[in-house]
Amino acid sequence: MSKKQSPVNYYRITLQWGIFVLLIYMLIRPLLDTSYSPDFEAYCPFGGMQSLASYFSVHSLACSMTTVQIALGITLILAVVLFSKLFCSYLCPIGTFTEWMGALGRKAKMQITLKGNTDRLLRISKYVLLFITFYFTVTSSELFCRKFDPFYAGFTGFSGDVVLWYAIPAMVLTIVGSFFIRHFWCKYLCPLGAITNIAVYAFPAATITLLWVLLTNVAGLIIPWPWLLGTLCVMAYVFEATTLKFFIFPSLRVTRNDDLCTHCRICDKKCPMAIQISTVETVDHIDCHLCVDCIVKCPEKGALTINKRNLSWLPAVATVILTAAAITIATYYELPTISENWGDINGKNVQVVRMDGLKNIKCFGSSRSFANHMKEIPGIVGVETFVKHHSVVVYFDKTIIGEEAVKEAIFSPLSELLNFKGKVTGKVSFVKLGIDRCFDPNDQFYLGELLRKDKGIYALSTRFGEPVQATIYYDSSLTDENNIRKAISLESLIMGEGKDQTSVKTGFAVNEAGITRGEMPASEFLSMFIPTTDVAFNNYESYAEDKMFVYELPFKQAADPEMQKWMPFLVSHASNDDGIVRIQTSFTESGPVIKIWFVDSMTTVEKINSVLNSPEFLIHYPDKSVKRIKNPFKFLI
Ligand code: SF4
Ligand code: SF4
Incomplete structure (x- = not known):
């Protein structure tokens, strides 16, 4: 018998390390390129499967999931049926990590393999x-797995949608469990592993699903989808726990040639799933994910093969081809x-x-x-959104609303003080100009942030137009149009400081057609950007006009945006004087x-003066409580 040259499973190690x-x-690129924001779920097949279920039941994709994740989810199932649990074996980063933890545990001689009833019972988890x-994802269109997924929590630094009370125990269980117990996460906790096992029992799973479709669509029975999912879970668990083999897939299996086998049992020891390969002719164990470690590490050439042929390269090659095909197909077709x-x-x-390039269309929530906004516009009859390309499609009745008006309804105008x-x-100077590539609210925000860096620019306002019409207000003694x-x-725009600094590519362009310039009184500018106060109280309506007097004072702080929050306190305090009935x-x-x-x-002017400049305000709250605060204003009396 000729001996094998290398015991290293290069097929698998290459793919696993490739993923890492x-x-x-993705983790270190933001340090060099602050405009890059990594999406660690961009290729998550589990998110794709949840999203697809959500699409079928409520006609929407979950969160920021796109056709890429869905295509990878469907491919994963196809791969199980045609080949094996290839994702688990070659691509899953949690699987790889827990395998490394397991190797450490074995080295420390602290690892056990659960067997018998304990093993059977835990598999239900x-x-x-x-x-x-699935239940919470489909009913909310938010990915529930994000709350506890150790991969998502680890790579996002326990931020985003992570719920610490779920994620920390899940992370500890995954790390500690995998150290002490062989493939703890994969065998007992991984929900994606549960789906792949349902796919392994594809024949009974398809029969149950077909029956549900017939009962609900043909017989007219009302059987909610969670019953179908529950039945599939129970079926797969019963088959798994009882090791029943009933038309099981995949079609590729590890086969052992007893004539060449020396019963050294190296394969049993090297199998990451602790399958007893040396005792069977064909490995049809539910845990086998065709990693081919056993074939690579078997010292007797030809003793272990795939379907009795030398195909140990096939699972890795199939993994690469199927993944590439799924991503390629998904780039040509996007589900809304x-x-x-x-x-x-x-x-x-x-x-x-x-309309494309609407960056604020980025997830289920923004869609x-x-x-909801489009529903309020008369004449618009339907919408589709596509988060991958930040696009929307709007259906409208042309007898009620025109295309221009639809675009205007999509547009969100901005009015923002910058350095006022x-x-x-x-006088305040202004320039009105058209700006290309500035339709999206995010882009208008970025434009405002670019302008904010010039301390002479007071404010920005935008209105709909193609290009978008922007008016920029500025102090001509501090800056100019150039x-x-x-x-x-x-x-690009740099935002934040230190380690929080990010960079955003902008690329706006001034459209030279129809630029207008001018000046306006400061009072007109203030009226556009700063709210005024006009509140009546103390039975104002009960007094005839000729019984009331108006006391007018200069009040510079009324133009200070920061002081606006104190105006209701001033009104409440003034109402303590029964003779004061209105403030404008x-x-x-x-x-x-x-x-x-x-x-x-x-009351008298003297009394009013002392109310206005009293060191403390006496404030009345709706719950009838009264509090004192320091007077934030200064009146020139
Ligand atoms: S299949 Fe290979 S590794 Fe397994 S017992 Fe036989 S000779 Fe040993
Ligand atoms: S039986 Fe072989 S191919 Fe299957 S999981 Fe174990 S080592 Fe991998």
Whole structure:
């Protein structure tokens, strides 16, 4: 018998390390490229399967899942039926990590393999987790697995949707469990492992599913989908626990040639799933994921093969081809995250608008709020959103609303103060210009942040147009139009500081058509950007106009955006004087003013002055409680 040259399973190690190198690259790239934000779920087949279930039951994809994850999920199932549990064996980062933990445990001679009833009983846990995860994902369209998934928690640093009370125990169980117990996560906890096992029992699983479809769609019975999922889980668990083999897949199996086998039992020891290979002719154990470690490590050439042929390369090659095919197909076809219509989208007057590059369409939640907004627009009859390309498709009845008006309804105008520090008299300069690639609310925010870096720029407002029409307000003694153009044309925006610093590619362009420039009184600018106060109280309506007087004072702080939050406190405090019945602020050519309406038979200007400049405000709360706060204002009396 000729001996094998190498006991190393290069097929598997290459793919497993390839995944880890990719993940490490995703982790460290943001340190070098602050505009890059890693998506550790971009290729998660489990998320894709949950999302597909969500799509069939409520016509929406979960979270930020796209066709890529769905295609990988479907491919994973196909791979189980055609080949084996290839994802588990060659790609799953948790599987690889727990295997490394297991190797450490074995080295320390502290690892056991659970057997008998304990093993059988614990195997039910992964089906319970699968049921819970699918149930909550489909009913909420949010990926429930994110709350506890050790992979997601580990790579996001326990941030995002992670729930610490779920994720920390799951992480500890995965690490400690895998150290002490052989393949603890894969055998007992992994919900994806539970799905792949259901696929291994593809024939009974398909029969149960077909029966459910017939009963619900043909016989008209109402059997909610959780009953189908529950039945599939119970079926797979019973088969797994009782080692029943009933038309089981996959079609590729490890086979042992007893004539060549020397019964050295190396394969039994080397099998990561602790399968007793040396006692069977064909390995049809539910835990086998065709890693081919046994074949590679068997010292007798030809004693172990796949389907009695030298095909040990096939699982790894199939893994690469299937994964590449799934990703390629998914790039050509994208399922909508939301597909909703509340009118007849096939009507003869219905037309379609598609808009791309809407960065705020990034998940199920943002798609949902977009659809809700569109429902309020008369004439719009349906929407589809595609989060991968940040696109929307809007169906509208052209007899009710035009294409331009639909685009305007999609547009969210912005009105934002940037560096305004309380200029209250004189003139404010402005320039109105069209800006390309600035339709999305995120882009308008980034534009505002670019402009904010110039301390002479007061504010930005946008309105719909193609290109988007922006008005930039500035102090001509501090900056000018050239600086504004330079700020707009910057290629990227740096936000945050230190380790929180990120960079965003911007790429806005000023459209030279129809630029207008001018000046406006500061009072007009203030009226556009800063809210005024006008509150009546103390039975204001009961007094005739000629019984009331107005006491007007300059009030510069009315133009300070930071002071706006204190205005309700001023009103509450002033109401302690029964003679004060109304407070107004306004912006005039000579500066901001406060007008205090009072009844002269009940109070006096002196009393009002002492109310306004009292060291403390006495505030009344809706629950009738009263509190004192320091007077935040200063009145020039
Ligand atoms: S199949 Fe190979 S490794 Fe397993 S017992 Fe036989 S000779 Fe040993
Ligand atoms: S039986 Fe062989 S192929 Fe299957 S899991 Fe064990 S070592 Fe891997």
